[in-house]
Structure formats: structure tokens, C-alpha cells
Amino acid sequence: MNTEFSPVLxxxxxxxxxxxxxPRDKVSQLxxxxxxxxxxxxxxxxxxxxxxxxxxxxxxxxxxxxxDAVQFNTRSRxxxxxxxWRNVKMTIGVVIALxxxxxxxxxxxxxxxxxxx
Numbered sequence: 001m002n003t004e005f006s007p008v009l010x011x012x013x014x015x016x017x018x019x020x021x022x023p024r025d026k027v028s029q030l031x032x033x034x035x036x037x038x039x040x041x042x043x044x045x046x047x048x049x050x051x052x053x054x055x056x057x058x059x060x061x062x063x064x065x066x067x068d069a070v071q072f073n074t075r076s077r078x079x080x081x082x083x084x085w086r087n088v089k090m091t092i093g094v095v096i097a098l099x100x101x102x103x104x105x106x107x108x109x110x111x112x113x114x115x116x117x
Contacts, residue, residue, distance in 0.1 A: 103114075110116035 106114055106116075
């Protein structure tokens with residue numbers, strides 16, 4: 001009986017020990033599907049984590065840009081005021097210079113007391 005059963009046993013051992021020729025039972029099939037789904041989910045989680053990091057970077061850059069915009073607005077307002085005062089001072093200086101020039105011209109024509117008669 002050992003000689004009759006030996007070749008059958010040998011072929012069955014080969015069949016079940018070689019993964020490419022082994023018949024698939026439902027448990028191993030489910031295990032493989034579970035492993036595939038697990039790999040897909042790990043990939044999706046990694047993608048979401050990368051997207052989250054990108055979102056954090058975008059939020060950080062937005063905050064920096066907002067801060068820079070506030071600083072720019074403050075500096076531009078200060079510069080506008082400074083330039084306005086410079087313009088006012090220049091206008092006052094020109095008006096005073098014109099008044100002095102008119103006085104000198106009138107003083108030369110009419111005399112220092114501006115009595116032209």
C-alpha cells in the first residue's frame with residue numbers, strides 16, 4: 001500500500017507546497033484581497049498626509065503674506081504722511097521765498113518802507 005500511495009502523496013505534496021499551483025481556498029483568497037486593500041489604504045493615507053503637509057505649508061505662507069500685507073500697508077501710510085508733510089513744507093517755503101522776493105523787488109522800487117509816492 002505504501003508503494004501505491006507514495007506517488008499520489010508526492011504529487012499532492014508538490015501541489016500544496018508550491019504557491020503557484022496550490023488551489024486557492026476562500027481564506028487565502030480573502031487574505032490576499034485584504035492585503036491588496038491594505039496596501040491601497042496605506043497609499044491613500046500617505047497621499048492624505050502629504051496633502052495635509054502641503055495644506056499646512058499653504059496656511060503658513062498665507063499667514064506670512066497677511067502679516068507682510070499689514071506691514072506694507074502701515075509703511076505705505078507712514079510714507080504717504082511723510083511725503084505730504086514734505087510737500088506742505090516745500091509749498092510753504094516757496095510761498096515765503098516768493099513773498100521775500102516780492103518785498104525785495106518792491107523795496108528796490110519804492111524804498112525800504114514801501115512808500116511809493
